[in-house]
Amino acid sequence: MGFEPPQRLVRALGETYGDAAAAEWLGRLPSLTDDALSAHTVSVDRVCAPGGRSSLVLLVHRADGTPAVLKIAPEGAAPALEWAALAHWKGWGAVELLEPQDAAGATGDALLLERLHHEVSLRSLPEAKALLEAAGTVRRLWVEPPAGHAFETVTERTGRQAEPMRAAAVRDPVLEPLVSAALAARDELVQDSPESFLLHGNFRQSKVLSGERAPWLAVGPEPLTGERAYDLARLVRDRVEDLIASPGGAVTARRRVKKLAESLELDQARLRGWTLFRAVESGTRALTAGRTQDGELSLEFAGWL
Numbered sequence: 001m002g003f004e005p006p007q008r009l010v011r012a013l014g015e016t017y018g019d020a021a022a023a024e025w026l027g028r029l030p031s032l033t034d035d036a037l038s039a040h041t042v043s044v045d046r047v048c049a050p051g052g053r054s055s056l057v058l059l060v061h062r063a064d065g066t067p068a069v070l071k072i073a074p075e076g077a078a079p080a081l082e083w084a085a086l087a088h089w090k091g092w093g094a095v096e097l098l099e100p101q102d103a104a105g106a107t108g109d110a111l112l113l114e115r116l117h118h119e120v121s122l123r124s125l126p127e128a129k130a131l132l133e134a135a136g137t138v139r140r141l142w143v144e145p146p147a148g149h150a151f152e153t154v155t156e157r158t159g160r161q162a163e164p165m166r167a168a169a170v171r172d173p174v175l176e177p178l179v180s181a182a183l184a185a186r187d188e189l190v191q192d193s194p195e196s197f198l199l200h201g202n203f204r205q206s207k208v209l210s211g212e213r214a215p216w217l218a219v220g221p222e223p224l225t226g227e228r229a230y231d232l233a234r235l236v237r238d239r240v241e242d243l244i245a246s247p248g249g250a251v252t253a254r255r256r257v258k259k260l261a262e263s264l265e266l267d268q269a270r271l272r273g274w275t276l277f278r279a280v281e282s283g284t285r286a287l288t289a290g291r292t293q294d295g296e297l298s299l300e301f302a303g304w305l
Helices: 007-017 019-040 079-089 127-141 154-171 173-191 228-236 240-245 249-263 268-288 292-304
Strands: 042-047 056-062 067-072 110-114 117-121 197-199 208-210 216-218 224-226
Touching: 007 019, 019 042, 019 056, 019 067, 019 110, 042 067, 079 110, 079 197, 127 208, 127 216, 127 228, 127 249, 154 173, 154 224, 154 268, 173 268, 173 292, 197 228, 228 249, 228 268, 240 249, 240 292, 249 268, 249 292, 268 292
Parallel strands: none
Antiparallel strands: 042 056, 056 067, 067 110, 117 208, 197 224, 208 216
16 A cells, blocks of 8 residues: 555544554555455555545546545444445445445455545535535435344434443533433433434535436445434534524524424424434534534534524
């Protein structure tokens, strides 16, 4: 591997897995990359930078000259589950797999994907247009999960996230009211979940890229199963820095909840509850990792809800 991984990826891996585990995987990355290039019979054009926060993304060409993307991720990022979700969607609303999982080995740590215009996401569009296109895209992803799937549920994922949130509130009692409100909302929501769809798990404007096969396609799922309102909650918080800077940000945020809920026929109160939980979870996680500005923005947004 004659290139360096993007620094954005290096920092994010350290934050997610700890410096020692991140360094161990990065140390193996050259051989992992060589193995994946050989297994998929592709050649590297260049590294996609700044790239993602959970995987190395390479722009490649297949043997027949077709452009593609090779995505290499650590086991903790659950690439096998991403493969399973993309295989189930079959390119409907999402980036398409170009080769079966066993071409990359039993762990599925390397995915060969169709190449999209990685530099053009929904964030390049005006706000209203971006939300409209995002709603149309995510609607396509909400399908019945495959039989015998291994995806975790919304209840399971948010249950894992609850303890770090409580710990953050203990370290900083100022956070306690927001954390308590978010956890109370989560407890109420999971008691009576109305549906179970396959969800993207990390859906937002930057995860929807321009393509040739379709105008907009989703990438980078962190798939799970559960109610659609959970999947939409991260989208509500998009462009939070612009909302915070606006004098009418709080009103705009609440209006966004209402508009998205109505356009996708979801319960507005449930969308507000999941938006609150996910904003507080994201904010406390960012503060714990030392990303103070990101954390404060998410928590200020949560306070508006």
